[in-house]
Amino acid sequence: MSEYFSNIRIGATTIATGLAITLRHFFNAIHRKGDAGIDDADYFKQVDGLCTLQYPREAVPTPALGRYRLYNDIDDCIGCGQCERACPIECITIETIKTTADDLAACGKTSQGQQKRMWVPVFDIDVAKCMTCGICVSVCPTECLVHTPVSDFSEFDVRNMIYHFGNLSNIEAEAKKKKLAEQQAQAAKEKAAAAAAAAASGTAPAPAAKPPADEAGE
Amino acid sequence: MSQSPSLNTWSDALSGFHLGWFPLGLVIVAAIPLVFIALYALTYGVYGERKISAFMQDRLGPMEVGKWGILQTLADILKLLQKEDIVPTAADKFLFVIGPLVMFVGSFLAFAVLPFGPAFIGADLNVGLFYAIGIVALEVVGILASGWGSNNKWALYGAVRSVAQIVSYEIPASMALLCGAMMSGTLSMQQFSVLQSGPYGFAHFYLFNNPIAWLPFIIYFIASLAETNRAPFDIPEAESELVAGFFTEYTGMKFAMFFLAEYGSMFMVSAVISIVFLGGWNSPLPNIGGFALNDLTNGPVWGAFWIIMKGFFFIFVQMWLRWTLPRLRVDQLMYLCWKVLTPFAFVAFVLTAIWEIYK
C-alpha cells in the first residue's frame, strides 16, 4: 500500500519537475540565440532562448574551412589530373591537350608563377555526385581546386549539376588538338630524320607529360 | 446578481426569430458553436499549440506566413483543401467517410449546453451536465468507425485502444463531475455558474469554496486528458508506435476534421471543468472595498470572455503537459484509470457527500 502511494507521489513530483523545466523554457522564449559563428569569440555567450534561425534570411555562418561546393580556378589549373585520380567517386572528368611550344605564352602561368603546359578543355565536376570529402582539394598541387562555403545550389535539371570549368571551347580545343597532332607528326618526322642528335633536346619533356596526353587522345 | 430570471433571454429571443417559415434564429444559434470551434481551432488550437510547443522546445515555430506566422493555419487549411481526398480501395467506404463526421459532430454537440455568458446558452437543459458527459461518448463511435473502416492494422489498433481508453475513463470523469453536481445540487450548466457567482469572485468557486473539490477537480482534469486522447494518454494516436493511430489512412479535409474535433473536445472538457469547478462565466476578481471589480467585470460580454479564458487556460495546461511528458503504455493507462483514478473518485464522492451533509 505504501508503495502505491509513493508511486503516486514520485509520479506527481517528477511530472511537476518536468513541467517546471518546460515552463522555464516557455518564458525564456523572449530571448533568442544570435547567429554568431563558432569562430566568434562570444559564441557560447548567446546560447540561451530560442535557438533556431529563420533559414533563408538568417543563417549560421559557415566556417572558413567549410567544405561545400567545389570550385576550380582554371587559370591556376595545370591539368595534372591528380584530383581526378584521387576522387573516390569519380565525379571529376578532365581532358587535357598538351600545349605546343609556341602557345606556352598564351597558355599562361599560374598565380604562383608556374608555367602551365596543358590546355584543359574539359574540367567537369558533377557536384551532384560529389560527397565533399575534400580528398581532391588536398592533392591539388596548385591549390586551384577549392571547396567554397556555398551550400545551397539546388537545380531543377540534374544536368545543370555538372559544372564545366574547362578553359577552351570545343572549336578551340579541336584547333589545339590539330595543332598538337601536326606538331607531334612533325616532331616524329624530325626525330626520324635526326635520330641521335634530337634525342637530348626532344625527348626529355615527353615522358613527364605522357599520361595526360594519353587521356587527351581518348 | 439578479440576472437569473432573464437568463436566456438573448438566446431564447434569437431562436424564436423566423425568416418567413425558416427558423433562421435557430440555425444561427446552432452555428455559433461551430463558428467558434472553427475560429478557435484555427487560431489558438493549431497556431497556439505550434507556438507553445515551439517556445517550450527553444524553437521559433511557424514564422513565415504573416507576421510571426499568424496566418500559418490558413496556409495549412489551404494545403489540406488542395490535397487529394483518398479513400483506400480496401476500405469500408461508408464507415471511412462517416467516421470523421461522427467524431466532428460528437465533439461540438456538447457545445449546445455550454453557457457562454449569463444570457447565452445554446440549450439550457436541466440535465446539461449529463448530456455533456453522454454526448462525448459519441466520439467513440466515430473513432471506431474510422479505425475499422480504414482497413489498416495500425488504424485498427488505434481505434481499439481508443475505445478501451475512452470508455474506461468515462467512469472517473463522471464520478468527479458528480461530485460537482452534488455540490451544486443541479445538473443544469447554467445553474452551476449562477450558483458560483458572488461578490468575492473566485472565493465562490467550488474549487476554492469547498475543501474537497480539488480532488475531483484533479481527477476530472486527468481523465479529460484521456478522453480527448491528449498526451500523456495519446496512445490511440501514439505516433511512434501506431504511425498515426486511427487516422493513419486519412488525407485532406477528412484529416483536418479529426483535428478540429480534437481541438473542439479539448475546449469542451476545459469549459466543463471551468463551469463545474471554476464558476463558468463568473469573473474571478473579487470586490475589494470600494473597488467593485467583480461587478465591473461581469456581464454578457465579460461572461463569454471569462469562460473562454478559463477554457484556454486549461487548454494551455493540456498542451504544456503534452510537450513535457512521455506517453503511458496501454496497461499503465488502464492501471491509472482503474486502480488510481476510480478509487480516488469514489473517495472524493463519499467525502463530498459527507461535506455536503454536514457543512
Added chain:
Amino acid sequence: MQELGKAELNSTRIIRQDDNRVVIEKDLDTEYMVLSMGPQHPSTHGVLRLECITDGEVVVEAEPYLGYLHRCFEKYCEKVDYPGIVPYTDRMDYLAGMNTELAFCLGVEKLLDIEIPRRVEFIRVIVSELNRIASHLVAIGTYGIDLGAFTPFLFCFRDREHILNLLEWISGARMLYNYIWIGGLSFDVPADFKKRVAEFVTYFKPKTRELQQLLTENEIFVKRTRGVGMMPAEVAINYAWSGPMLRGSGVKWDLRRNDPYSIYPELDFDVPVPDGKLSDIGDSLSRHLVRALEIEESLKIIEQCLDKMPEVEGFNSRSAIPKKIRPKAGEVYARAENPRGEVGFYIVSDGKSTKPLRCKARSSCFVNLAAMKDLSKGQLIPDLVAIIGSIDIVLGEVDR
C-alpha cells in the same frame, strides 16, 4: 513465458500459478495478425522492417529484415584507395563519423606500422569523444520520441548543434567529416579550438542535469523502460553485444579500457555500468542510463585532453601521412569503441596494391540488432518500440 510462446500456437495458454499449479486456458478461436512494422515507421529509426506476428497487442515474434540501406561498403572498399575509404566509413555510422574513421585508421596504421604524433592522438580523442556525446544525445533524444516525449529530443539536438558546429569548424563538414586520416588529420585545429571546447563543456554540464530531470527521472519514462527488454549478461556476451548495450547488462567492458588504443590508457575515466538501484540490470532503462553516464565520462575525457594536449609550433597534422599508402601484406582486425559499441574493420592487404583485398566492417548495430528476435518475444507493441529505441540502431551502420 517460454511455455507460453510454444503454447500460443494453438491459442492455448498455460499459466503457471504462484503455487506451481498449471491452469490451461483455451481462447476463443483467434488468429495471429502479421504486422509489418517499417521500413517506413516513425520508430524504426530509419528503414528497418520488423515483421511482427502479433496476438492482439502482444508480439509473438518479430523478425527484422535488413538491407534497405545497403550501399555495398565492403565492395567499394575493394575498388578504392585506402584514403578514399575514410569518407565512406563516415557514411556507415553517420551519427558518429569520427569514431568510425578512427577505428578504420587505427587498422590501416597497424598494418603500416607508423608512429602518430602525440598532438594528433589528443585531437583524435577529443573529436571522437565530442562525437560520442553528439551521438548519445541523438540516442537519448530519439528514445524520448519513441516513448512520446518530444521536447527532450529538441533539447538534445540544440546541444548537439554546438558539437556539430565545433566539428565543422575544424574539419569543414558537419556530419561526414573525413577528418581523421590514415597517419594524421586533415587539418590542425584552429587556435581558439581548445578554448571553445572548454566553453562547451561548461555550457553543457548543466544541460545534462536538465535533460536528466526532464526525461530520465520522469516516472512515466521509468515505468515505460524499467524491466522492459531484459538481457542477461551471459546472453548479451553470447550475442556479442558491445558498448552501452553490453554495459547495460552489467558487464564492465569498454574497448577504451580493455583493448586500449590511442591515448586512452593515459586518461582517467570510469566505465559506467548500472548499479541496479535505478534500473533492473539488463533492461532498457539501464542502457539509457549508461548512455547518459557516458556523456559525463566523455566530458571528463575531453577536459583532461584539453589539459594535456601538447602545443606544437607550426604543427603539421599531415606530417606522418605516408606518401603512398600501401601496407605490407597482412591482415588486421582493428576496432574502436563507438557510441554504439565495438566497430571493427577486418582489413586484408596483399602488399602490392593500394587497395585492400578485403575490408569487412563489423558493425555494432548489426550485431546488437541480431538479438531483436529474442528480445521481442512476448512483448507489447509499445514495449517493442521501447526496445528498438534502447538498441539505438543507425541503419547506415546496420546495412552498410
Added chain:
Amino acid sequence: MDNGMEEAGNSMSAAVQQSKAAYDLIRARFGDAVSEFDANPTMPFFEVLDLSKWVDIALFMRDDSRLKFNYMACLSGVDYLEQNQLGIVCNLESIGHHPHRIAVKVKCQRDGGSIPSVSCVWHTANWHEREAYDMYGMTFDGHPDLRRILCPEDWTGFPLRKDYQVQETYHGIKVPY
C-alpha cells in the same frame, strides 16, 4: 609444439604470446585438425583444417575454463581466389575471464562449399554467417535460418566474390550504375 615455434615465441609481443598459449591448448586437444599457429603481430590466427571438427573446436574454445572464448567479435567471409577457396575469419576473445584473443580461419570449397555453422555456439554468428552466405555463397551446415540478409532474396550472384559479375537488370531496373 616444436621447438622452432617456441623460439619464435620469444620475440612475440605479450598479446601474441597469450594467443599462442590459447592455441597450444587447442592444438593439444585437436591435434592435426588445426593448422600451425600464425604468429603475425597484427592478427595471430590458426586455421581449422578438418571442417567436421569446427563446431567441436568452437564449443571447446567457448566452454573450456582455460580458454573461455565467449565473445565472437567478428566473423568475416573472405574469397581466396588463388586457392580456389572461400573462408571465414572469426575473431574471438574472452570477456571477463582471460585477456587473450585469437582469430580462426575456416576455409571451404569455392564452388558449393559448406562450413559447419557455429550459430549454436555463439548466437552472434547467426547473422554474420547469413551475411557471409549472402556475399560469398558458401553454405553453413546446421544454420537455423540461412537466407540472404543484406541483398534482396532474389538477387543473383554473390557480390563480394572476386569474379562477381553484376546482373544487368533487377526487376526491370538497370543495375550497373
